[in-house]
Amino acid sequence: MASQYWVGDFFIDLSRNQITRGEQSQTIPPKALAVLTHLAKHQRKVVSQDELLSEVWPDTIVTPNTLQRSIAQLRKAFGEDRKQQSYIRTHAKQGYSLECDIVWQDDDSIPQVKTAPKEEAPSPTSPKPEIEITPVNPSHQIQTIKPKRFPIFALVGLVLLVFAIFKYSPPEQSSQLVFDRLQAVTATDRKEFGPSYSPDGEYIIFNRYLDKLCVNKIWARNIHTQKETELTPEWGTYGRHTLSPDGKKLVFISEEDCTIPLTQNTCYNLVSLDFQKALVSPQQPNVLMRCKNSAIKNPVWLNNNNLAILHKETNRWRLINYSVRDNTSRVLYDLENGNLAYFDYSITDGLIAVTSHHQDGQLYIDMLDSKGALLSSHPVDYPDEIPQRRTISPNFSPLKDELIFSTGRRLFSLTYDGKVSKLDLPLDQSASTPDFHPNGQRALLIKGRYDSDIASIPLNQPESIDTPSEEDVSELYPSTTRSILGEDDGIFQPNGNLIAFTSRRSGEDQVWITDGSDLRQVSQFPIDTNIDGIHWSADGESILVNANNELNKIFLDGRVEGLPLNAPVDQLFQWDSIDNSALLSLTIKGVTKFAEVDLDSLEPRFINEKPVSWAQRTKDGRLIYMDHMNRFWQPGAAEDQLIEKLVDQGSEKRFVIEDNVIYSINQNDQLWSYNLDTDNFSILKAVHRDIDYLTDVNQGNLMITYVVAAKKEVAELILRK
Template sequence: MAKQYWLGDFYVDLSRNQITQNTKVQTLAPKALAVLTCLAESHGQVVSQDRLLSQVWPDTVVSPNTLQRSIAQLRKALGDDGKGQSFIKTHAKQGYSLECEVKWQDHTSNSHNKNELPNQEGLKTGEKSTKASAVRTVFVVVAILVFGLWGFSYQKPQPSAGLTFDALHLLTATDDKEFDPTYSPDGQYIVFHRYLGTLCKDRIWAKHIDSQQEIQLTKDWGSYGSHDFSPDGKKLVFFATQACDAPVTQKDCYDLVTLDFEQALHSPQQPNIILQCKQSKVVKPKWISDDHIVMFQKQSERWKLIKYSISDNLSTDLYNPTEGGLIDFAFSPQKHLFAVTRIHSDNQQYIEMLDLDGKLLSSHTIKRPPEVLEHRRIRPNFDPMNDQLIFSTGRQMFTLSYQGEVTKINLPFDDRMIQPVFHPDGDRLLLIKGPYDSDIVKLPLNELQNQNPPSETYESFERSTLGEDYAIFQPGGSLMAFWSERSGEQQLWISDGNTLTMLTDFPTDSFIRGIDWAADGQSLLVNANGVLNKIDLDGKRTIFPMPYAVWQLFQWDSENNTALLEVFDKGVSQYLEYDLNHSTSKSIADTAIKWAAKTADGRLIYKDKLDRFWQPGAVEPEKILDLDHQGDRANSFVIKGHVIYAINSQHQLWSYDLNTRLFTVLGQVREEVDYLTDVSESHVLLGVRMSAKKEVVELTVGK
């Protein structure tokens, strides 16, 4: 079959997945062009849907909606609005026909210059010289050798044109928080999660794009994970998390549930449980066929891709590499491909392409430009119209090729946006926009003890409309250190209550996870962008080189220059006490933990993922039984001397003396308090949630 042909004045080049008219070049999905070619081979005749599906998607179960999306993409590329149907005509209940003249280009003819299009009568057929034939022969031999040495059967896609965006539209301008937006397969609805108060209770909603009508889909409040549509667009699948009565290895159960989307559009529905998971964490289901769902499963701090059969009620490993760790995955129903971001044993992030059976098609290091910080975890989604992916780092968006090339997208705005998801037609995409507004509250301890219930409002310390966190008192001084986004990026700040000073100048889309003072109060250790930075009060910065990314700084012992850390090494979390002078480390726990700190006399205390407190024992760690059910409020806790301070799920601030085993409730805090960050002899510092407005927006791809 010829690889190039003409449809009127449109030149179709299958070798490049392109349609060209004059100088306008459009790159289309290979499957869409395969549909066009199938119609072109029988132009003027009706080709049934069954024939198109079997010819373009052989040995694959797909729905008619998939074919309809390809037809819509073709009509858009050909400038056919679907009403006049001057190119592709729909025959009700029969199929489609191509209603224009087709001129095939002889594949034995000379190739045209890549900057020129051949005329519609074909290439010049003048006499071919022996020299030209010899050159072509050599070229063919070299090409065969190159492809013979290529290790994969997967054909490398052609580079795609860069993306531009020209318009931004608000879709859910409410006071609520929306997350996980997607389009329905037919592109008529957006579906999203709307949260109540904190990010633990939500309902799933739909919104009709044309009428703007919002529809509640789930009947009750729940804790629902990200959703995905069935291939026919009639059902949703997602995880519903519930508290277990007697957890074995985790605190939550994960029920895989489905929801009848068509029925829910008329009245809210109760999800139907199809699978219960109690021994591992399972997230992000993707419906790849009528009977199969692929999802992430976590066991022993390592993720793998599994495929679940609904009819057999059986799961099998789809992709479970023995080295490194998986970060995220995306699935393209148009291309029948998985894209996986993964950390290898060299601690570099890779982009890997898999087929439907989990076979590795390609693996390439992600080549980061300076704007993408070294330890940023990349979570891309597919661009349905081009052989590339897209991801966001917050204020910036990038395309990612299948070969790991990263290109920055020039955006007409400077807002933080996450979770980019394309419309099936590829002409627009959804994102989540909006800041998380948290404040720092400094309260006298006696005020907490004397107020039950707590006061109706808290006065913020250094109020802003963006995020503040990790506030800690200066040892022996009057300063307080914290991070703030008030400058547009997370930076380290200090304040004495009157003067506010920014100590750092970290780059765009920086993230800070952990701050601690030196014992003398003259410097701080900051975990910024996965790197430990010592920051002096005069702004001098010292970086501690490490062989892996730091995920969380728990505590810094400046006198011995050691730090308690969670690190991400070869794709797996480890919990270490790290010697910053000698670059050596030792494990502090053989299980996953949320927080760790040492007492003044060096005893290690940590809280595990089940919110249980542990301390060293003679042979193995011992659980602190007095603190059962007291660690449910937040990840962190504070140790002063030999006393633990934290907030529980009843919003009570408590203390526990490890020497006397005395447990004391110090007072009640408001529900919007996220957690305790520090304690002094007279005051406490609290992280308080002011607002967490998130809304769904839509970006239009530029023409």
């Protein structure tokens, strides 16, 4: 089968993953082109969904939503939609057909290539010059050029030259990273995270956090003696840290102390300390920069002794250059119609790699020089193993022109032009993206497991102890279904005796149901799946699930129905199956927005652009939501109204509503209720501090998730020499 063909006026080039019309070329995911090619082989014939799924995704479990997304990508490339179906036609409950002329091009018909004229270095807003491909139209005749004859001595000389180059050229660097072993660096009962090497490679610097005591400190570990040194006293919540190129100054982000109730905007402090002095005794950091009305994260030292930092005003992130010496900053990189997600810096090459959401909704890898000039920008070409809407955080690797990132239990490499390849990884549990040693032969990562359980507790049950936080949480709240891995999101079946919940007990995040004795897995999501929200239908026959930022309706009889929204779903809050609408947070060009979506038309109605942490509707339809400062709001006639009686009563533990009564837990670990009709607020009882979330309420019973153990540790991946 030829690798190039025509669909009407569109030229399809499978070797380049492109669809071209005139001089306009579009890069299309390989699987979408495979769908198109199979339809082209069966021109004007109806091809079933099952046939397309088995042909394009053999030996892979995917939902029909994956196929629907590929069809949508093709229709967009052809300039049509579901209503206008000139090219790809949908046949209800049957499949799809390609309704236009197909001309296959011979494999030896090579497109003419012309190089774009040389231009000045592109600015951050101008596209990178690329090679233009002009496809050969089948109506055009191809001229064959006969080679000239070379003298025999010239041919012999050419052969000898090729032999010499092959024999004496140094071997090429391996195209893949090969890991030899994984070894532990820390092994404590605390949570370690955020590891990095010092510029000289002599120290590993990491955060150590004990959440039960609300203690967080930065430590350094000598890689030769294994001696650990405490660098800081208690100093709030630390973010990523970075050590200056000369190894003298440690800089990191500090947020508010976790013991202080959040009653105003979080203050983000950029702080520093003398690293050499801290190796002798813990040092109190000095504040370099304060942010009260904006946020900063991910500081990284540049070679010029300035810092690159992600800075957010309103809902958009931009990359700034901060001068420690002058206490000034300037914008390095910004997207007017998009949002930045993550960045890393290569000291060796002086390059900045940025992942960003662009106007077309795709995730891009943008390469900058150290001054912020855009060198290249390409969409990330996700393979089938990675959900198409997954945001990634790649770091530089020892391979030339390649980065590396983790999706959980798997590692992938990412080239500067957006190509992704899978790497072999000796891990049996989730791990973070590796951060490489200056010599490139080892890398740090965080691995660990999260053990949580779900339990149902009666609201009117009296407490037998005064201080529940000092007792064993699992004895106080017996588990509904116990495993040594994470169980969460327990929800009661309407008018039934089942409980649906999410669990990693089978190795991946899946949806399970139980009647109290028997267990059954009802989803079959792929490896490294993330589930952010589930909700029963009113009849108790199906469950709406937000898995890998996409909505799927899972029926108890095993059927799965995908709902292909045009934007990634950040969080599913609630599903009203009667009106068939859902409360969601959606990511639009990298910006999170609070919305209610009509699941019939798949059209969103945006409610606001506030950072909403949780939301529910009451039985009579009133909307209640909690913002990032854990304050409760409800819409008013002119503007949203703060619920005054609930000021200082919010927490990270969410809330649930039954019969127009809100239930939640405050910062003092007190369960409370608030009646929206009577304006009555009551403290009900003390609860264990290890309760993570309230997830449902039904007939006087609360469903909770609580933490049994949360283990994170620093480990090193050693490369094979």
